[in-house]
Amino acid sequence: MCPSCEPEPAANGNGQANAASNSTNGSSNGSNSHPGFTAVRTKSNPHPHRANPYQPVGDFLSNVSNFKIIESTLREGEQFANAFFDTEKKIEIAKALDDFGVDYIELTSPAASEQSRADCEAICKLGLKAKILTHIRCHMDDARIAVQTGVDGVDVVIGTSSYLMEHSHGKDMTYITNTAIEVINFVKSHNIEIRFSSEDSFRSNLVDLLSIYSTVDKIGVNRVGIADTVGCATPRQVYDLIRTLRGVVSCDIETHFHNDTGCAIANAYCALEAGATHIDTSVLGIGERNGITPLGGLMARMIVADREYVMSKYKLHKLKDIEELVAQAVEVNIPFNNYITGFCSFTHKAGVHAKAILNNPSTYEIINPADFGLSRYVHFASRLTGWNAIKSRAAQLNIEMTDEQYKECTAKIKALADIRPIAVDDADSIIRAFHRSMKLGKPVDLLPNMTAEEKELLAQKEKEIDIPEKRELEAAAGTNGVTT
Ligand SMILES: CC(=O)SCCNC(=O)CCNC(=O)[C@H](O)C(C)(C)COP(=O)(O)OP(=O)(O)OC[C@H]1O[C@@H](n2cnc3c(N)ncnc32)[C@H](O)[C@@H]1OP(=O)(O)O
Ligand SMILES: O=C(O)CCC(=O)C(=O)O
Ligand SMILES: [Zn+2]
Known part of the structure; x- marks a missing residue:
């Protein structure tokens, strides 16, 4: 296997944790395999060899490749x-x-x-x-x-x-x-x-x-x-x-x-x-x-x-274990923003980032987590989530829809995420329920266990949802494109 490539991570579809509470935690349990997000399959080889105009220049003094x-x-x-x-x-x-x-x-x-x-x-x-x-x-x-x-x-x-x-x-x-x-x-x-x-x-x-x-x-x-x-x-x-x-x-x-x-x-x-x-x-x-x-x-x-030098000299996949060993010994948490091993060091949240990462991780990663035995994650349960992330999540759930449907489904996830922090399970339930409603051709309860208050807030939010593609579809179907 090319040293730049990582094994495709398994989908982590059974997450329970609340993504938002993870992100405000401020410390971690020392693991980057957090259940709030999902490991992603990326389209192209992650981190292909590509000339970097900012890479260190050859310099007779420099020991960056020999320290x-x-x-x-x-x-x-x-x-x-x-x-x-x-x-x-x-x-x-x-x-x-x-x-x-x-x-x-x-x-x-x-x-x-x-x-x-x-x-x-x-x-x-x-x-x-x-x-x-x-x-x-x-x-x-x-x-x-x-x-x-x-x-x-x-x-x-x-x-x-x-x-x-x-x-x-x-x-x-x-x-x-x-x-x-x-x-x-x-x-x-x-x-x-x-x-x-x-x-x-x-x-x-x-x-x-x-x-x-x-x-x-x-x-x-x-x-x-x-x-x-x-x-x-x-x-x-x-x-x-x-x-x-x-x-x-x-x-x-x-x-x-x-x-x-x-x-x-x-x-x-x-x-x-x-x-x-x-x-x-x-x-x-x-x-x-x-x-x-x-x-x-x-x-x-x-x-x-100098990736080659560092990879050849140090067992990087042991870094996390050593940090956990020392963190425990001195009774501190590993900071959320720790280099490499912080719980969100390789988690991509905003829709713009998620889309590009799914296409090619080099877009928003300078370090390949696989070099350290770690995985990258795409967050797909927030108001910043985009339809590309939802499409990728749906694929992990073996659900296929049209692009317009992914977009509409994303809007529903965003609507709920505007009301409260949502968990992976919430987003997954919405994706599944939305897909079911598309197949049945009639609305289904997106989140059966929502409180009455949440349902009312969500209904309000839904009124505000405006998806251009949906408007076009509805206009084509003879409606005035306004959701009521
Ligand atoms: C920047 C750094 O981290 S340097 C490394 C620091 N490491 C340590 O301090 C190791 C742990 N230290 C210790 O256990 C103790 O400080 C000891 C055993 C080294 C010395 O203990 P004590 O004799 O009780 O002295 P104390 O710690 O109060 O003061 C430091 C002594 O070292 C002397 N000293 C300080 N730096 C140096 C040095 N680099 N070289 C020689 N002597 C030094 C000071 O003058 C002082 O001696 P004095 O009070 O007898 O004049
Ligand atoms: O021995 C050294 O070079 C460093 C000592 C030290 O810990 C320091 O100066 O901060
Ligand atoms: Zn020091």
Whole structure:
């Protein structure tokens, strides 16, 4: 099968949920297979290969087709307000991330607590494919503990902005540089990967930054790290800084973006464009405050840039399970608008969208849900529903009518949807009853269990219905075209 094609989803005709209440829910049960909508059969191959004039241009600096993920749910994510991971949960998450295909798993400092140290050792012993890192302060005490845990690498960090130099650790650049050299040499002497990072890079002095990165690069660190610790950076600032740094160091460049101003994914992308090699993520973006670049959001961004690379490296159909695992562990709901796995990420509602999606999903989808093992849905039970969606739903119910009849039936669905939120079952009942009335040639009760009040409101609405095609038919049949 063409990698761009998805298997045709089965019709989901037995839905019970109320579409409108779904859409105001604000959170989901973590599934995109919601019963309020129906999975659709589309006419043409979804997402055929087609030249995209906006696709990334070839660029000798860019790593959008060659990046690595440092997954920090078990480090940055543990700093999320709600997070508590016991050993068992940490192991479960580490295994799931490893299976997904992340390149590195970063763990909380073993200096944080005795259990943190023991958990770090336990995860190192799992023999995962992903390399295991731990994250420490730029301090020999922490480094001595870290190298004893069995990790593959140590991520060292120290604040370089004036805020942090003054109010966090109180050390100047000379002290920072000397300590960094000592810690780096010590970790390297244990044949362990080493990364040196400046905290709050975007509020640090550029000359200080380039100077210390140049020094640690010469000593032979595996990576340097740039961190937008307070989430203040814009994509343009990120591009400029990483591009400049790329010209100064020869080692890899890791980047870490907080999401306080909503730029964490865009910043990660720009960093890769400018030559960064590694992106820090966490599942659902959990971390300090409102967190960092989310793993799923990064996957969404990168699959659009280079689908082949992303598909070949990561088991995307496991994303939803990992998010549910972490969401449960930290007791949060997956947001309704979450990248990829939000309950309505692939649901198309307005008639204009539905029609085009039914013809070709690329019209209103940049990501193919099937790449993530998910389905797309067309909503067909609202006042925004169009006759093309109703025709497609009728086909799923094995009902065939003329185009004029689909339109008239749609108008009846809209009339009811103008009165109250309607469920899939309501729309289905109307389609069935309308079809029956067409066959019998006489009106039937569209919704037998409607309340008297609803019936009266609906009758009012029906008076207002004006379908041009119906008017023409009625005129042709000798009526004045006015429904009474
Ligand atoms: C931006 C980030 O997310 S960086 C990663 C943050 N991670 C963590 O903080 C891990 C969890 N932390 C902990 O368990 C504790 O903070 C510990 C064990 C690291 C330190 O605990 P304590 O010694 O009780 O210090 P406390 O947490 O109150 O203050 C931080 C200390 O680290 C020092 N410090 C802060 N940043 C750094 C750094 N990057 N390198 C070296 N020292 C640092 C501060 O000066 C302060 O030391 P002091 O009060 O003795 O002068
Ligand atoms: O180690 C790093 O590069 C990042 C540390 C961190 O979490 C931050 O600065 O926000
Ligand atoms: Zn952070």
